Amino acid sequence: MRMYDLIYTKKLGGALSPEQIAFWVKGAADGNLPDEQSAALLMAICWRGMDTEETLALTLAMRDSGKRLDLSSVPGLKVDKHSTGGVGDKTTLILGPIVAACGVPCPMFSGRGLGHTGGTVDKFAAIPGLKVELTDAEFLHSLKATRFANSAPTGNIAPADKKLYALRDVTATVESIPLITASIMSKKLAGGADALVLDVKCGPTAFMKTLDDARTLAQSMVDVGRAHGMQIRALITRMDAPLGWAIGNALEVMESVEILRGEHGDSDLAQMSFRLAAEMLILGGGASTLEQALAKVQASIQNGAALETLRRFTALNGGDARALDDFSRLPQPGQVVEIRSDRDGYITAMDGRALGLLAMDLGAGRKDQSDVLDLGVGIRVQARVGARIEKNDPLFTVYTKPGSLVTSSDYLRTLQIDPTPPPRAPWLLSTIGC
Numbered sequence: 001m002r003m004y005d006l007i008y009t010k011k012l013g014g015a016l017s018p019e020q021i022a023f024w025v026k027g028a029a030d031g032n033l034p035d036e037q038s039a040a041l042l043m044a045i046c047w048r049g050m051d052t053e054e055t056l057a058l059t060l061a062m063r064d065s066g067k068r069l070d071l072s073s074v075p076g077l078k079v080d081k082h083s084t085g086g087v088g089d090k091t092t093l094i095l096g097p098i099v100a101a102c103g104v105p106c107p108m109f110s111g112r113g114l115g116h117t118g119g120t121v122d123k124f125a126a127i128p129g130l131k132v133e134l135t136d137a138e139f140l141h142s143l144k145a146t147r148f149a150n151s152a153p154t155g156n157i158a159p160a161d162k163k164l165y166a167l168r169d170v171t172a173t174v175e176s177i178p179l180i181t182a183s184i185m186s187k188k189l190a191g192g193a194d195a196l197v198l199d200v201k202c203g204p205t206a207f208m209k210t211l212d213d214a215r216t217l218a219q220s221m222v223d224v225g226r227a228h229g230m231q232i233r234a235l236i237t238r239m240d241a242p243l244g245w246a247i248g249n250a251l252e253v254m255e256s257v258e259i260l261r262g263e264h265g266d267s268d269l270a271q272m273s274f275r276l277a278a279e280m281l282i283l284g285g286g287a288s289t290l291e292q293a294l295a296k297v298q299a300s301i302q303n304g305a306a307l308e309t310l311r312r313f314t315a316l317n318g319g320d321a322r323a324l325d326d327f328s329r330l331p332q333p334g335q336v337v338e339i340r341s342d343r344d345g346y347i348t349a350m351d352g353r354a355l356g357l358l359a360m361d362l363g364a365g366r367k368d369q370s371d372v373l374d375l376g377v378g379i380r381v382q383a384r385v386g387a388r389i390e391k392n393d394p395l396f397t398v399y400t401k402p403g404s405l406v407t408s409s410d411y412l413r414t415l416q417i418d419p420t421p422p423p424r425a426p427w428l429l430s431t432i433g434c
């Protein structure tokens, strides 16, 4: 088999066979194929796409490039969640402990942030001492002891994805529905969960800018999951403004804990986290209707069980659980700067992507995979879309390293302020399989 022929076939829009796809993925992962040939094929796939069979074959080949975690020693249906990435998305920190507290085991592998989007692993890393790369034995122990486990994927989960994602990242080939499907689903299938809830983000701050594209991606992932016996449903959620008030790792831990304490319950972030948790409970057999599942979610907040699960998970994995009750134990910024409005009006739009990039520049996110983060820095969004503001009202609080220059106009530029209020935009745009 020659890689040249695969590239040529795809360049002309033809379909690759499962054997050809397996040949490519194996060769890319073990370094036997030159990167330029993989890069050329990735670009051809971006332009020409892949049909369902090809996407399935690519997912399987990537899954089988490494090990599969065996969770069969943990009783019950294990349910995971995946979000396609956004700004201020800390739903895993909220819903993982909720679902576990409601009796459904929740094994989760999370990524690190890159560019304007944050990563759940970095948010957990802001809890002092918490180990965020668990061995298989530690992962299983956490899942058995607390029903919740979260870790960066170990090197051997779908290693072909690491190789191909690094190539996609530098060749502008990330935004392809079959490539995203195979990348995400290969890791999810290797992670060993029985069921999965997907949160497919849609909007200017997300990979998928239009509802049509988001629905196509969601359906593609649902089809692949189901073909492999996974129970799976997807929510399509709006991603324009940041989710919640916090952008930045320690700040996002604080906001998650506040929601687990029962605060901000009517915010989009809380409502989205509760709904995703409820869908997970239904898939895991912990509830049979949405109403019942949402009632269980609320009970776990009200009786403190969800927050207690987060404390136990933290302590079990080396973290300082006292930091969840005393935020002064979390990483702190060196300087705090207030950004105030230069006019009166209503906030009608907020550019989450631009705010994510500003947070990255502060040190909360990575420009490059090798960047070291400052876990204490970030941005507090003080006024949400729809808010009426007067001149000099606080809009953002910026938490920085000592002495960093903060330019107010960079922040003001992320907002659109108009004389009339915007229509209320729902956070839930669509569902698939729910």
Ligand code: URA
Residues within 6 Å of the ligand: 084, 085, 174, 179, 180, 181, 183, 184
């Ligand atoms: N997240 C992934 O893990 N892979 C992609 O391709 C895109 C987002």
